[in-house]
Amino acid sequence: MNILIQNGTIITMQNGRVIRQGAIAVEDKTIIEVGKTHELKRKYGRGYEKIDAKGKVVIPGLINTHQHAAMSLLRGYADDLPLQEWLEKWIWPIEKHTTPHDIYVGALLTAVESIMSGTTTVNTMYHYTPEENEAKAFADACLRGVIGHVCFSWRKKEDRKALQDLAKKWHNKADGLIRVSVDPHAPYTVDPEYMKELREIGKELARKHGSEKAPIIWHTHVAETSDEPRKIQKAFNIQLKNGIMEYLDSLGVLDRHVIAVHCVALTNKDIEIMKHRKVKVSHNPISNLKLASGVSPVPKMLKKGITVSLGTDSPCSNNTADMFEVIKATALLHKGVNKNPALMPAQRVLEMATIEGAKALSWENEIGSIEVNKKADLAIIDFRKPHLYPMHGEVSHLVYAARGADVETVIINGKIVMENKELTTVNVDKVMKAAEETKNNLLERLTRNIK
């Protein structure tokens, strides 16, 4: 389909370029021109579906670089608990009863919620099953995603099979919407030999199914809490010297296609190594606060020139998929804890949620900004709301005042997936009903201890 968005304010996220009375022309999946409305509307007339963005602001779709999408079924199931109790008494016991269908329904609910709040790409880590999975859910909703399979030392055989199947069936599939990743859970649950093996598996899968333009990345939790070195020692009898990144680097697993999630408890040496190896970061401030993990040294990493992107984390530890909340939390938190109100200015934070997110997923050749030849992943935000009046600057409002609910229309891969708040790809009422039923069945299996 061809589309002409016109009369809007375009926040391109390409070198801070903003176009008022702007227009974007889209052909098939791709942005073919960006400019002033009066110029573009002469060129793109008949055959272009027109979207009037008067009083609205167009941004590149937001990029959420850390999710466990299927876990929406557990939203609000367990809050306000100490971490070990939360995991051992609540999350892990119920997850044992999760079926492939649960994973599909949970991921579909997250896909719907993500689109509705202006997110067009989600990087998700969960258990892959060939029957039903997060990849199918995202493809059905037409949400762009990187789908990972999470790997643990205790299930190597299962993981190897899952990774092969995932890469073969889903990498660069669904019109290029879906890519896959190799996801070692964390340095304390994946032994060093298995880490190295997963690195080799990643390389092998990349050779078979990937390309320089569509790489298969690594997606892993690192340094979420300060007791991770202790956990590594306990699990593998390894004593870290200068932090976790040095340890991972000694295994030869760090490079520019690694996205390290959380990065809360880092040493200066860790940051040096990340910079040197071009490791990317997903910062999840809401989850880090809710689980009381601490505050990531984001300003320090940014100063070093490290790519830091933003993620919501799972609906269990946030509890929404709304990236606008994460954007605002990021802008606020680092000012407050560092006692410096000039840190993390609005423009910088919006970059983290868009173009830096694309870089973190090694996908900046196609997404993250509104530029000619990039894929048309766009969110149109209705600014005709009391909380977005009066106007002093669009970027300030996007970061400090806008909410997911202000998103009106979303385009992914050139397709209108939400128009005037109505999804075009899935029936939202049915998804909500399915989520409620699936959750009830899951709780029933837990209570009766049926797998």
Add this chain to the structure above:
Amino acid sequence: MNILIQNGTIITMQNGRVIRQGAIAVEDKTIIEVGKTHELKRKYGRGYEKIDAKGKVVIPGLINTHQHAAMSLLRGYADDLPLQEWLEKWIWPIEKHTTPHDIYVGALLTAVESIMSGTTTVNTMYHYTPEENEAKAFADACLRGVIGHVCFSWRKKEDRKALQDLAKKWHNKADGLIRVSVDPHAPYTVDPEYMKELREIGKELARKHGSEKAPIIWHTHVAETSDEPRKIQKAFNIQLKNGIMEYLDSLGVLDRHVIAVHCVALTNKDIEIMKHRKVKVSHNPISNLKLASGVSPVPKMLKKGITVSLGTDSPCSNNTADMFEVIKATALLHKGVNKNPALMPAQRVLEMATIEGAKALSWENEIGSIEVNKKADLAIIDFRKPHLYPMHGEVSHLVYAARGADVETVIINGKIVMENKELTTVNVDKVMKAAEETKNNLLERLTRNIK
């Protein structure tokens, strides 16, 4: 008007009572019965406007205990700046050009935004002018409020006059919607003699215009930043010994009708005194982070049994009036900085935004919970949204997943002020247009240096 809300889940905030399939009967301004729908619908038939709350959750309207409502005209005008530069180069210069009409329009915009996000009472501190003012804006929108006039040592004469006029014209007026307060700006801008005088003025106004049931409270900023003792010394050559509360107590100004805003930089002695004097607190986490003031020791105050309520602060330092954001920020922040995920559980935080807010304003006899004989100040929240599915617990969703935009219908003082997201009291489009024009005129006067 008589109203019967039925088929909803009622979160009463009265001792944690939740009623499923619940109903609320309202006559004139007052809640006359709360119970099960099947019982109430037999009793309240003809003559009662029915509101179907199926799939929805009814809560007491949220209470925002700190605003400068008129400042919405400066939303996004100056962000990400060091505090002194922000105040001296941006905020104070433009405020000099503010007219009474600007104050009215700004407050009206905040009133609209507040109602739309489920807030039914706002405690606001600004410059009172007899011609046009925040009280009139709130009364016009039918928003309950405590309207203060902010007092500074440098304008005592003007303040005295303003306070008299404000109390006479507005205390317990507009059908009991509006109350007034005496607002010393802060301990570093109000000298000790003037503090004492303002205490006497407060008592005198209370005798003339107030009552035990409708007291005239004190509303003041205290201990917003750690350098406040230094500022007090600089301004008045007073050396504090054990903190600001001891100083204020030595002036004889602290009692149960004082609401102290921010309370970030407190000594243990301060907290002792607050407990002893029954001083109330307004906690403004978003503003404290944005202005890099620090983090208030809220868990410590709560442990002492001090009443801690929640506020947004001004649209300049937040930048929205959405109390749902403040609720979530409160639940998250203290877990994170204290490294304890069990702190500030959801139910407790929701109390701070409702019944504790009412106590903080000395208004708990009429508002803050859904109880027979209290005023009908209610927010009905539509839970049929993807981000509020599936259901494990309403209170968790209200705190961690709901947003202001989920509020569908709002009742204040028994009047439906918003129905299915449409305001009944003011024309929202006109208010937005007026805010934009008023802001443009204000910027024009600033540029041309016209008062």
